[in-house]
Every structure is written in C-alpha cells, then in structure tokens.
C-alpha cells in the first residue's frame with residue numbers, strides 16, 4: 100500500500116501526522132500538503148521533504164487519501180470548495196476536525212465521497228497519540244484499513260460503532276491530556292508547599308506520572324490492584340487516597356467528562372449551522 104496522501108491544511112496536527120507517517124516508512128514524495136502560508140509550506144518541505152502547494156483543488160485531484168486538517172471553523176467553506184474535485188477523483192477523505200459530524204461533512208464534500216471521521220489528540224506529536232475513528236457501516240474494509248494506517252502512524256487507534264460516541268472520545272482522549280497536566284500541576288504545587296525545591300518537585304511528579312502510566316499500560320493487573328499494590332494498610336498512601344475519596348474525586352471526574360461531552364455536542368451544533 101503506497102497511496103498518495105494529501106493534507107488540506109499544514110498546521111500542527113498535519114505536521115504530527117506527516118512526521119509519524121514518514122517515521123513509519125511512508126515515502127515523503129507520496130505526501131502533498133495544501134497550505135496557504137508560504138512560510139509554513141517552506142518549513143514542511145525542508146523538514147520532511149514533502150511536496151507542497153497553495154491549491155487545495157490540485158491536492159484533491161492528486162490524492163488517494165485526503166486528510167482534512169484545517170480548523171473546524173473554516174472547514175465548511177474549504178469542504179464545499181473541494182466538492183467538484185472530489186466528485187471526479189473520489190479519494191478516501193479523513194477529517195480530523197473536532198466536532199464536525201459525518202453527515203455534515205458528507206453534505207459539504209458530496210454524498211459519494213468515502214469518508215472517515217477521526218479524533219486524534221496532541222500526544223500524536225510524539226507518536227504517543229490516541230485516536231477515535233468513526234465511519235458508517237457502508238464504508239469498505241480496505242478504506243477502513245487505509246484510514247487506520249494513517250492514524251496508527253501517530254499512536255493507537257480505536258473505532259467507535261456509533262458516531263455519538265465521538266463526543267465521549269473527545270471528552271476522554273481528545274481533552275484528556277489537559278486533565279493529566281492539571282493533576283500534575285496540582286501535585287507540583289503541593290510538593291513545593293511541602294518544602295521541596297521547584298525543580299525537584301517537577302522531576303519527581305513528571306517521572307512518577309510516566310512510571311505509573313507505564314505500569315498501567317504494561318502490567319496485567321487492573322488499576323485498583325495496581326493502586327492497592329502501593330497502598331499498605333495504615334500507611335501514607337492509604338491516608339492520601341482516603342482524602343481524595345472523601346473529597347469526591349471520582350464524582351468530580353465523572354462530572355468533568357460529562358461537561359466535556361456536552362460541550363462537544365454543543366460545538367457540533369454551532370459548527371454545523373452552515
């Protein structure tokens with residue numbers, strides 16, 4: 100499989116995907132980026148050796164896979180302008196735009212265009228991303244595999260069967276890195292209040308987060324068992340965990356994720372008004 104992959108928009112997320120694809124063995128000569136900013140085009144060409152253009156239609160004409168990587172606010176206008184080129188060429192389209200649902204995209208791009216909706220997250224920059232994918236059951240298996248191939252270059256990929264679950268994916272993994280940053284921020288501040296120098300607090304908190312994450316990913320134990328493994332009866336961890344539980348941490352997390360999911364639904368309605 101060596102398709103021509105074109106990107107509409109050459110910003111942060113496109114850069115992460117291109118980096119991952121090239122690391123994964125994709126020939127840079129098979130990657131084309133349509134981007135209005137000449138400085139950004141030059142940067143992408145120099146950094147990755149990919150081809151660039153300022154002409155979205157030309158990219159759509161050449162693409163076998165077309166990744167829509169512009170901001171959601173400009174996507175309606177960009178997608179509608181691509182429709183004539185897509186009607187001719189019919190590449191597999193992958194939208195990474197947050198919040199814009201399949202049906203709206205399909206309406207703008209043209210009903211015959213094969214289309215996958217993806218929700219990646221920022222650790223994609225380090226090829227440590229987590230992406231949710233949705234496509235209707237009518238999409239051919241080989242096109243599902245092609246979409247997976249693109250997003251797997253920057254991390255793990257999961258499919259959801261119902262599109263409404265993309266709002267949950269957005270709340271969990273899309274926004275999720277920020278929740279962990281907030282928790283680490285709070286731990287660093289508390290560590291400094293306990294008297295540790297700031298650089299020591301910073302190192303201990305970040306390395307602990309990384310160590311705990313690796314244990315969670317690599318161990319066969321479930322999270323409660325991993326937690327109990329650190330929690331001796333009558334010990335220090337037990338006291339801290341009891342404080343979190345009494346403060347309602349679990350309920351707060353549930354409320355936060357529900358709020359993010361609800362906001363994702365609201366944004367879809369706002370963005371699709373066109």
Ligand SMILES: NC(=O)c1ccc[n+]([C@@H]2O[C@H](COP(=O)([O-])OP(=O)(O)OC[C@H]3O[C@@H](n4cnc5c(N)ncnc54)[C@H](OP(=O)(O)O)[C@@H]3O)[C@@H](O)[C@H]2O)c1
Pocket residue numbers: 107108109110111112113133134135136139155167168169170171173177195196197218219220221273
């Ligand atoms: N970053 C994330 O964490 C994340 C996570 C999940 C999904 N996403 C989605 O990924 C998409 C891109 O986000 P991003 O963070 O990569 O944004 P970004 O860095 O702003 O990239 C968007 C790029 O598209 C270019 N562009 C603007 N108008 C265009 C047009 N008419 N034709 C072609 N290119 C155009 C922009 O150029 P100018 O700067 O010159 O306008 C910019 O380089 C968004 O839809 C976002 O929802 C992002």
